[in-house]
Amino acid sequence: xxxxxxxxxxxxxxxxxxxxxxxxxxxxxxxxxxxxxxxxxxxxxxxxxxxxxxxxxxxxxxxxxxxxxxxxxxxxxxxxxxxxxxxxxxxxxxxxxxxxxxxxxxxxxxxxxxxxxxxxxxxxxxxxxxxxxxxxxxxxxxxxxxxxxxxxxxxxxxxxxxxxxxxxxxxxxxxxxxxxxxxxxxxxxxxxxxxxxxxxxxxxxxxxxxxxxxxxxxxxxxxxxxxxxxxxxxxxxxxxxxxxxxxxxxxxxxxxxxxxxxxxxxxxxxxxxxxxxxxxxxxxxxxxxxxxxxxxxxxxxxxxxxxxxxxxxxxxxxxxxxxxxxxxxxxxxxxxxxxxxxxxxxxxxxxxxxxxxxxxxxxxxxxxxxxxxxxxxxxxxxxxxxxxxxxxxxxxxxxxxxxxxxxxxxxxxxxxxxxxxxxxxxxxxxxxxxxxxxxxxxxxxxxxxxxxxxxxxxxxxxxxxxxxxxxxxxx
Amino acid sequence: xxxxxxxxxxxxxxxxxxxxxxxxxxxxxxxxxxxxxxxxxxxxxxxxxxxxxxxxxxxxxxxxxxxxxxxxxxxxxxxxxxxxxxxxxxxxxxxxxxxxxxxxxxxxxxxxxxxxxxxxxxxxxxxxxxxxxxxxxxxxxxxxxxxxxxxxxxxxxxxxxxxxxxxxxxxxxxxxxxxxxxxxxxxxxxxxxxxxxxxxxxxxx
Ligand code: SF4
Numbered sequence: 001x002x003x004x005x006x007x008x009x010x011x012x013x014x015x016x017x018x019x020x021x022x023x024x025x026x027x028x029x030x031x032x033x034x035x036x037x038x039x040x041x042x043x044x045x046x047x048x049x050x051x052x053x054x055x056x057x058x059x060x061x062x063x064x065x066x067x068x069x070x071x072x073x074x075x076x077x078x079x080x081x082x083x084x085x086x087x088x089x090x091x092x093x094x095x096x097x098x099x100x101x102x103x104x105x106x107x108x109x110x111x112x113x114x115x116x117x118x119x120x121x122x123x124x125x126x127x128x129x130x131x132x133x134x135x136x137x138x139x140x141x142x143x144x145x146x147x148x149x150x151x152x153x154x155x156x157x158x159x160x161x162x163x164x165x166x167x168x169x170x171x172x173x174x175x176x177x178x179x180x181x182x183x184x185x186x187x188x189x190x191x192x193x194x195x196x197x198x199x200x201x202x203x204x205x206x207x208x209x210x211x212x213x214x215x216x217x218x219x220x221x222x223x224x225x226x227x228x229x230x231x232x233x234x235x236x237x238x239x240x241x242x243x244x245x246x247x248x249x250x251x252x253x254x255x256x257x258x259x260x261x262x263x264x265x266x267x268x269x270x271x272x273x274x275x276x277x278x279x280x281x282x283x284x285x286x287x288x289x290x291x292x293x294x295x296x297x298x299x300x301x302x303x304x305x306x307x308x309x310x311x312x313x314x315x316x317x318x319x320x321x322x323x324x325x326x327x328x329x330x331x332x333x334x335x336x337x338x339x340x341x342x343x344x345x346x347x348x349x350x351x352x353x354x355x356x357x358x359x360x361x362x363x364x365x366x367x368x369x370x371x372x373x374x375x376x377x378x379x380x381x382x383x384x385x386x387x388x389x390x391x392x393x394x395x396x397x398x399x400x401x402x403x404x405x406x407x408x409x410x411x412x413x414x415x416x417x418x419x420x421x422x423x424x425x426x427x428x429x430x431x432x433x434x435x436x437x438x439x440x441x442x443x444x445x446x447x448x449x450x451x452x453x454x455x456x457x458x459x460x461x462x463x464x465x466x467x468x469x470x471x472x473x474x475x
Numbered sequence: 476x477x478x479x480x481x482x483x484x485x486x487x488x489x490x491x492x493x494x495x496x497x498x499x500x501x502x503x504x505x506x507x508x509x510x511x512x513x514x515x516x517x518x519x520x521x522x523x524x525x526x527x528x529x530x531x532x533x534x535x536x537x538x539x540x541x542x543x544x545x546x547x548x549x550x551x552x553x554x555x556x557x558x559x560x561x562x563x564x565x566x567x568x569x570x571x572x573x574x575x576x577x578x579x580x581x582x583x584x585x586x587x588x589x590x591x592x593x594x595x596x597x598x599x600x601x602x603x604x605x606x607x608x609x610x611x612x613x614x615x616x617x618x619x620x621x622x623x624x625x626x627x628x629x630x631x632x633x634x635x636x637x638x639x640x641x642x643x644x645x646x647x648x649x650x651x652x653x654x655x656x657x658x659x660x661x662x663x664x665x666x667x668x669x670x671x672x673x674x675x676x677x678x679x680x
Contacts, residue, residue, distance in 0.1 A: 016660050016664040027661070029661070029665065045511060120678060131559055149560075149564070150561040150587075163650065165637065197553055198553035201553055255677075318551060322494055436497045438503055438504075442527065
């Protein structure tokens with residue numbers, strides 16, 4: 001028998017039929033999608049113009065998250081008065097096409113990927129395609145998730161399928177215990193630095209190894225989420241007991257005898273021993289240190305203990321130009337120590353790092369401390385549910401006592417499509433996933449890092465090494 | 476949606492040789508507030524093309540003749556990485572770009588191109604470098620999708636492109652219409668698939 005990877009199994013089990021002889025291109029059945037207000041409107045307009053129906057409305061969920069304000073008063077007005085065209089058209093589309101909608105006042109509203117995973121709508125063995133690149137998050141559950149554009153959203157809605165080209169496969173193994181101060185965010189940032197921003201373009205990644213196995217589901221989600229920043233369109237962790245235990249507590253997970261049937265199916269979801277991967281990468285967890293970006297691409301990252309590399313250290317003219325340009329944009333110079341860089345903003349949020357575990361880890365740094373003078377600090381929980389839990393646990397209080405603004409859920413300053421914008425020339429320590437030029441606002445400067453590192457930077461007023469801070473005591 | 480077929484086109488090629496040009500840069504968020512595909516011309520490379528006060532930056536290639544009339548782009552690797560926003564492709568089409576040549580493209584962007592009649596061609600870096608030179612001289616090139624050849628004044632290159640994608644571009648095919656012809660296959664697959672996995676329907680509303 002041919003040894004197959006988990007990725008191959010997921011694609012094979014969802015192949016309606018081949019579209020070419022080799023089976024490289026297939027008509028792929030998609031289990032489910034999540035829609036947002038900014039990438040879906042033209043897809044619905046397309047359906048309306050062609051007089052087409054949604055193939056399986058119950059396999060879609062609509063969530064408002066990208067453009068809404070996270071300030072309670074503005075948000076309420078935005079919802080009640082439908083002042084935003086994208087939000088009101090989205091509501092109209094979900095109603096007309098009979099799709100479940102979490103609007104701004106819905107108790108389950110939140111960032112789409114956080115909402116999907118906390119409800120139990122993402123189960124092992126499924127295939128997801130959605131109009132957002134971070135759909136890769138769902139791979140943490142042993143499923144295949146990938147981002148698509150608006151034309152493909154329309155294609156999915158009308159047909160429940162996509163014409164799909166098989167990817168090559170990459171196995172990334174991370175082994176060994178993670179040392180104190182390091183998180184899943186640091187692992188994925190180290191991976192991206194190692195293989196480059198296009199290192200996995202054309203690939204689906206499977207993450208394996210003892211370090212990955214020891215991670216919580218939240219940590220695995222962070223890793224799969226950010227795998228798209230090295231180009232992967234699919235990032236998978238085979239499901240295990242930790243996955244099943246996590247799922248068993250979620251509101252829409254199957255229960256009773258269906259649960260048992262499901263688990264026995266899910267237990268078969270792993271790559272066959274010796275299955276061939278097109279590429280393999282091995283990482284020793286002992287080499288990982290807390291990571292920070294210095295440039296405008298997620299692979300322009302270094303351990304926080306280091307200085308910005310000299311221009312001569314870059315291979316080739318193009319890499320060097322890229323670095324030079326990035327440093328000019330960021331207002332930094334080679335040789336500067338990362339810990340000497342002062343910040344104006346601290347942002348904890350996004351589908352990468354705004355789940356309860358992330359807020360817990362940041363709040364443990366903030367307990368008994370204050371945000372430094374001159375730093376504006378904001379925390380935007382990943383979902384309304386995360387927000388409620390954090391309030392119940394007393395975490396919200398810790399953030400507010402430290403001087404953070406406690407907001408309502410949404411994408412917010414991760415892409416700055418709402419009113420949360422880093423002003424030109426100002427610098428933000430951010431728990432998000434993209435440090436692109438202008439990502440957090442025109443001429444804004446972003447440094448990506450883990451939520452705990454953002455909290456530490458907020459307290460210090462400059463980027464600092466989390467390991468230099470005692471947990472929970474005055475700095 | 477009607478798509479203009481791409482068979483053979485000639486025109487000026489503009490060079491943007493940096494790697495990892497992302498879709499936030501190609502189409503900044505300020506231009507994503509619409510609910511239709513139109514009106515995106517101004518947004519394309521906005522922060523490269525315009526100063527903070529809105530005046531054009533004379534140094535940016537697409538603001539200078541002859542490249543302000545460019546039909547094609549040659550770019551660095553991993554073009555179109557980042558956000559899935561198809562607005563990036565719509566905008567490029569609206570300013571008249573009909574083909575992009577790069578050592579590699581980000582996956583979502585690459586798929587979005589085909590859906591909008593934008594030909595994305597992958598060529599090895601030494602060949603894109605030669606095209607960057609042609610672009611800098613302001614010389615025109617011809618791209619023939621039927622023959623799969625790019626012809627510049629000093630050289631010509633063959634290129635590969637997946638056959639289904641080529642056919643779609645050549646004919647301006649309606650992808651959804653084509654898939655719906657396989658509707659029976661999809662329905663049969665779905666019935667069997669869901670029957671074998673009864674827990675899936677459970678989690679639906
Ligand atoms: S939080 Fe950021 S990365 Fe995640 S879906 Fe929203 S905008 Fe995209």
